[in-house]
Amino acid sequence: MNSTIFSLFSLFFLCTHIVSSSPNKIIPRLSPLLGTILRDEAQDTIPASIPAELKTYFYTQTLDHFNYNPESYATFQQRYVVNSKYWGGANTSAPILAYLGAEAPLDGDLTGVGFLTDNAPRLNALVVYIEHRFYGQSVPFGKLEDVLKNDSVRGYFNSAQAIADYAELLLYLKRNLSAQHSPIIVIGGSYGGMLAAWFRLKYPHIALGALSSSGPILYFDGITPQNGYYSIVTKDFKEASESCVETIRESWSQIDELVSKTSGLSILSQKFKTCKELNKSSELKNYLEYIYDVVAQYNHPPTYPVNVLCGGIDGAPKGSDVLSRVFAGVVAYKGNKTCYDTNEYNYPSSTNLGFSWQTCTEIVLPIGRGINETMFPPAPFDLNSFTEDCRRAYGVSPRPHWVTTYYGGHDIKMVLHRFASNIIFSNGLKDPYSSGGVLEDISDSVLAVSTVNGSHCLDILPAKQSDPQWLIMQRKREVEIMEGWINNYNADLLVFKQ
Numbered sequence: 001m002n003s004t005i006f007s008l009f010s011l012f013f014l015c016t017h018i019v020s021s022s023p024n025k026i027i028p029r030l031s032p033l034l035g036t037i038l039r040d041e042a043q044d045t046i047p048a049s050i051p052a053e054l055k056t057y058f059y060t061q062t063l064d065h066f067n068y069n070p071e072s073y074a075t076f077q078q079r080y081v082v083n084s085k086y087w088g089g090a091n092t093s094a095p096i097l098a099y100l101g102a103e104a105p106l107d108g109d110l111t112g113v114g115f116l117t118d119n120a121p122r123l124n125a126l127v128v129y130i131e132h133r134f135y136g137q138s139v140p141f142g143k144l145e146d147v148l149k150n151d152s153v154r155g156y157f158n159s160a161q162a163i164a165d166y167a168e169l170l171l172y173l174k175r176n177l178s179a180q181h182s183p184i185i186v187i188g189g190s191y192g193g194m195l196a197a198w199f200r201l202k203y204p205h206i207a208l209g210a211l212s213s214s215g216p217i218l219y220f221d222g223i224t225p226q227n228g229y230y231s232i233v234t235k236d237f238k239e240a241s242e243s244c245v246e247t248i249r250e251s252w253s254q255i256d257e258l259v260s261k262t263s264g265l266s267i268l269s270q271k272f273k274t275c276k277e278l279n280k281s282s283e284l285k286n287y288l289e290y291i292y293d294v295v296a297q298y299n300h301p302p303t304y305p306v307n308v309l310c311g312g313i314d315g316a317p318k319g320s321d322v323l324s325r326v327f328a329g330v331v332a333y334k335g336n337k338t339c340y341d342t343n344e345y346n347y348p349s350s351t352n353l354g355f356s357w358q359t360c361t362e363i364v365l366p367i368g369r370g371i372n373e374t375m376f377p378p379a380p381f382d383l384n385s386f387t388e389d390c391r392r393a394y395g396v397s398p399r400p401h402w403v404t405t406y407y408g409g410h411d412i413k414m415v416l417h418r419f420a421s422n423i424i425f426s427n428g429l430k431d432p433y434s435s436g437g438v439l440e441d442i443s444d445s446v447l448a449v450s451t452v453n454g455s456h457c458l459d460i461l462p463a464k465q466s467d468p469q470w471l472i473m474q475r476k477r478e479v480e481i482m483e484g485w486i487n488n489y490n491a492d493l494l495v496f497k498q
């Protein structure tokens with residue numbers, strides 16, 4: 001079974017997404033928010049209730065935007081949420097900030113993505129959050145688990161249909177508000193960041209501009225080396241502590257050696273205080289790998305969890321063996337618990353179910369690693385094995401070239417230099433997904449904004465008093481760029497009205 005691969009119910013996918021290639025391996029989800037990750041890994045919290053100014057609506061959305069068969073005219077209810085508290089109104093052509101939901105229910109994003117509400121007062125903007133089809137409360141024809149078993153309906157579950165949803169809904173909203181001259185800026189993080197960039201390219205008549213936060217749009221079709229993700233994870237740990245990296249590197253063979261002995265799995269279970277006795281060493285290895293991935297991907301200030309974990313490894317009592325030091329790192333990061341659930345990242349969720357389908361069809365991110373390339377054991381991405389897993393799960397084969405065919409990606413600087421405009425590609429260079437991001441300006445208005453110490457989608461999370469100056473300046477620059485787009489739009493609008 002190929003890395004992020006699965007069986008529909010044995011959830012290979014966990015809190016998120018992507019493909020690598022060790023059995024049952026899971027990589028942290030693309031999008032910035034998931035309750036467990038935010039609370040446990042990023043030290044952020046999601047309030048139990050959303051602010052009163054957020055109003056929830058449902059739009060009767062077209063099931064199939066690209067076909068005219070009778071069944072294509074079916075509809076479903078798509079959730080969107082509006083905050084009009086800071087909007088200057090249609091009469092002033094005040095802008096609309098539209099958050100494009102990604103591979104999760106919209107709920108956590110409403111308070112977890114703070115960039116829109118933090119900057120709406122400055123821009124006098126209307127804020128809109130739109131849920132991605134097939135997630136949360138926007139699932140056509142029943143429960144997601146049932147829909148994914150339906151060969152006909154699940155075919156409508158793809159990114160092209162999703163951004164067409166956003167286009168139709170945003171045009172409806174502008175008509176409904178008599179706001180035909182209010183410019184729209186779309187915003188998204190990770191997979192949602194890819195959607196935002198693609199939306200601007202496909203629908204420039206609807207979106208004035210796009211902020212693509214941590215969107216790895218170049219991690220497709222061989223553009224980015226397979227080991228890009230894990231190379232940055234290793235780099236992050238090495239910058240924190242070279243001895244920490246060496247301990248982790250040594251631990252994999254130490255686990256194998258212990259398991260090869262009589263009662264080895266039982267001893268390993270006791271050593272790591274697992275809540276259930278391990279059935280095989282890969283259960284622990286995958287748990288540890290996932291922890292290392294998460295702390296690197298969400299290495300947010302001010303705590304910087306990579307430093308916390310490595311501090312635990314390096315600070316273990318003198319004379320501790322390799323595995324005891326590794327466990328000390330887990331305790332430092334997770335806290336001192338009575339036991340550690342090695343399956344905690346594998347429990348069912350709509351993200352697990354939904355994005356496993358998406359990666360088995362179009363979102364084929366070939367994340368892997370070779371021998372001695374990183375601090376992890378080798379796990380090269382094998383498209384043939386991945387394809388077999390997808391066929392077993394869904395009866396379909398992935399289309400690894402479709403994203404670059406439909407949206408582009410190869411020779412991106414040459415292609416977009418004169419064609420595209422008004423896109424911000426933001427990245428934190430400590431984010432493993434930045435290896436597949438746009439890190440250089442493409443033109444005067446297709447801009448790369450990156451920070452050396454930034455992590456995954458950090459710029460669109462809520463601003464805090466503890467934010468370092470470099471993060472404050474990153475967000476400031478992004479808003480100033482947007483203001484420039486809006487000012488240019490208003491000048492053009494004045495000319496064309498005359």
